[in-house]
Amino acid sequence: MHKLVTKIKEQKILNHKTFSGNIDDLLDLRDEVEFDSEWMRVYDVLKEHSMDEETEKEIAEVRQTAFQTAYNLSDSSDIAACVSDDFEIICKAYVIGLKDRWMNGLVKTYVQHGFPCCGRMEVSEADVDTAYGSLFGDD
Helix, strand or coil: CHHHHHHHHCCCCCCHHHHCCCHHHHHHHHCCHHHHHHHHHHHHHHHCCCCCHHHHHHHHHHHHHHHHHHHHHHCCHHHHHHHHHHHHHHHHHHHHCCCCHHHHHHHHHHHCCCCCCCCCCCCCCCCHHHHHHHHHCCC
């Protein structure tokens, strides 16, 4: 997860393009049932799995870095909180090896410098390991 922290700090994952558009509109789109229900579905799956203390620390570091970077780029604590929460579920899904179309779409949206929200996220059958590799790997 240290590679992910570095990528976030270097704005290889989060950058100004991620937060292009009206912040309030982006947040409203995340509140739509289609996005929110899928986010909660994945969250509920992940909370069934416990993480060891070291993994929890690493995830906390990713969350903190994602929050700070998103806040600096968007000047919105609401957006930063969403990004931090997203990176928590991304990290947990990666750790347990969750294979999920919706999670694949969430990861791919960030890899492509987008902000995941209803109507702007491509959910696909592509190999989620490839998407995770884009975040956690050397590329």
